[in-house]
Amino acid sequence: MRQAHTVEQVRAAEAALMARLPEGTLMQRAAAGLAVAVSNFLGSTYGARVVLLIGSGDNGGDALYAGARLARRGAQVTAVLLSPKAHQPGLAALESAGGRVLTGGQAHPEEPAHADQAADADQEADADGPAHADEPAHANGSAQVGEVERVVAGADVVVDGIVGIGGRPGLRPEALAVVRLVERYGVPVVAVDTPSGVDVDTGETPEPHVRAALTVTFGTHKVCHLVDPAASACGPVHLVDIGLEVPPAEVRSLQAADVRALYPVPHGESDKYSRGVLGLMVGSTQYPGAAVIATSGALAGPVGMVRYVGPDPVAHAVLAVHPEVVVGEGRVQAWAVGSGTSTGSVDLERFHRITQQQDVPVIVDAGAIAALDHDRAGRVVITPHAGELSQLIGVPRDVIEQRRLHYARQVAEDRQLVVLLKGATTIVAAPDGSVLVNPIASPWLATAGSGDVLAGICGSLLAGGLPEFEAAAVAAYLHAAAGTLAASAGPVTAMSVAHALPEATRLLLA
Ligand SMILES: NC(=O)C1=CN([C@@H]2O[C@H](COP(=O)(O)OP(=O)(O)OC[C@H]3O[C@@H](n4cnc5c(N)ncnc54)[C@H](O)[C@@H]3O)[C@@H](O)[C@H]2O)[C@@H](O)CC1
Numbered sequence: 001m002r003q004a005h006t007v008e009q010v011r012a013a014e015a016a017l018m019a020r021l022p023e024g025t026l027m028q029r030a031a032a033g034l035a036v037a038v039s040n041f042l043g044s045t046y047g048a049r050v051v052l053l054i055g056s057g058d059n060g061g062d063a064l065y066a067g068a069r070l071a072r073r074g075a076q077v078t079a080v081l082l083s084p085k086a087h088q089p090g091l092a093a094l095e096s097a098g099g100r101v102l103t104g105g106q107a108h109p110e111e112p113a114h115a116d117q118a119a120d121a122d123q124e125a126d127a128d129g130p131a132h133a134d135e136p137a138h139a140n141g142s143a144q145v146g147e148v149e150r151v152v153a154g155a156d157v158v159v160d161g162i163v164g165i166g167g168r169p170g171l172r173p174e175a176l177a178v179v180r181l182v183e184r185y186g187v188p189v190v191a192v193d194t195p196s197g198v199d200v201d202t203g204e205t206p207e208p209h210v211r212a213a214l215t216v217t218f219g220t221h222k223v224c225h226l227v228d229p230a231a232s233a234c235g236p237v238h239l240v241d242i243g244l245e246v247p248p249a250e251v252r253s254l255q256a257a258d259v260r261a262l263y264p265v266p267h268g269e270s271d272k273y274s275r276g277v278l279g280l281m282v283g284s285t286q287y288p289g290a291a292v293i294a295t296s297g298a299l300a301g302p303v304g305m306v307r308y309v310g311p312d313p314v315a316h317a318v319l320a321v322h323p324e325v326v327v328g329e330g331r332v333q334a335w336a337v338g339s340g341t342s343t344g345s346v347d348l349e350r351f352h353r354i355t356q357q358q359d360v361p362v363i364v365d366a367g368a369i370a371a372l373d374h375d376r377a378g379r380v381v382i383t384p385h386a387g388e389l390s391q392l393i394g395v396p397r398d399v400i401e402q403r404r405l406h407y408a409r410q411v412a413e414d415r416q417l418v419v420l421l422k423g424a425t426t427i428v429a430a431p432d433g434s435v436l437v438n439p440i441a442s443p444w445l446a447t448a449g450s451g452d453v454l455a456g457i458c459g460s461l462l463a464g465g466l467p468e469f470e471a472a473a474v475a476a477y478l479h480a481a482a483g484t485l486a487a488s489a490g491p492v493t494a495m496s497v498a499h500a501l502p503e504a505t506r507l508l509l510a
């Protein structure tokens, strides 16, 4: 299980560990891991041109010490100071290893992006004085702006040590100016701990921020590494072990071993009923294909049998592709409802009857989501994309896209059901605040009918006996794995994703 902790949890764990270790040990561990990661990223360190963007805190300290290590291995390292204050011992280490130091940023400190950040900068300057008051280069920052552009333009990599877990969203104008230069010259960025400017605890990005090609984090993952839109700004995330002992996290991500342990594998005494029967009430005369696709997803999961209920022509279409399906209502262990329907085409009488059954969980997709009763009694998973969630709660889609974790959790808690929020990363939220994120899926999965496959496999896992939260998260994982298998590097159809599900499952269970 990958765990993503909050800043508060990380700070507490760090404090507990630091109390037992000599001062500076954790930062040295972090810097050593960071230097190796940057080195691997570069391929060859000797002669490589490395630019460090340095803010006022320990995030900059990590970058400076890592820069010193890289300089000792032959890299040409230049630190660009973006705050009147910088980590002093780290700066000294870099300079004694032969690194250069410049003062960066074109914006004047009196033009802050946020008034409170400007106040911070002033306080830091008052309290600690400029980083190197005795060195003309630092006192004369604006003269170095051209030089900053020159080194950025020629850099092989930029190391973002502007802010880490101490940062608020956004970048000060000085930092933003240099980050824009880095983007203009297309230099890849390795972010230290987090891409600066994102909201670490929510994954939100309300302000400009760094976009990294790689993020090197320490001790544990942070929420922004898993939750979009920030997760997309991290690139791959490399975790450096610094010996932190962390409590259980609320935001987690299933790994292959977790999915393997959860998957309901049949055993010697299993029969088709004990493996689980899934009722499918999906598809419509307008979208008959959705029923075929969802059935394909369901049959590629652990169920022993699928029963289909719906309009006759749709049932015929399902039977034509899947003769193993039983048409008509009967006893089931779970339902999947709504894929390929609009709200108007849902059989409401049957739907409400289904969602009143306390012992039979239901996955509710597409058009049926908006038809869900507040007073239903049963256990429910809803599988909206941001647009469907927007319709359900009356919040604009783009606002939901910006605050995915927040809204998934809020709806799960308010309505006491499991929310699977679809998108490039999928968030599964439980009513108690627990979250499982599936951060890796092929963008080729964004194809018509792909969500029907997901609904089918999710229903299949529910019928197979997994609780709603786990069923939804395992479904998202397998759907993504099948998508990757089917797509490799090219287009896929929803049916080919469904057809790849058994192979993805076989590879996992082997
Ligand atoms: N505490 C520890 O034991 C360890 C900390 N480590 C590093 O230390 C970092 C945390 O260091 P800090 O607590 O000093 O905090 P940061 O270095 O993340 O931030 C420092 C300061 O930046 C200012 N700031 C906030 N938002 C800003 C913004 N948007 N733009 C510009 N400046 C802003 C604030 O005054 C804040 O105190 C971690 O992310 C990690 O990189 C690592 O060395 C591992 C060990």
Ligand SMILES: Nc1ncnc2c1ncn2[C@@H]1O[C@H](COP(=O)(O)OP(=O)(O)O)[C@@H](O)[C@H]1O
Residues within 6 Å of the ligand: 385, 421, 422, 423, 424, 425, 426, 441, 442, 443, 444, 445, 446, 447, 448, 449, 450, 451, 452, 453, 454, 479
């Ligand atoms: N950019 C993306 N990268 C990875 N997966 C994606 C991306 N966009 C969408 N998906 C996934 O593809 C599926 C699309 O489902 P949905 O929006 O319901 O489509 P449809 O209604 O056509 O079936 C969801 O599982 C979603 O998480």
Ligand SMILES: [K+]
Residues within 6 Å of the ligand: 059, 160, 161, 162, 163, 164, 191, 192, 193, 194, 195, 196
């Ligand atoms: K950073």
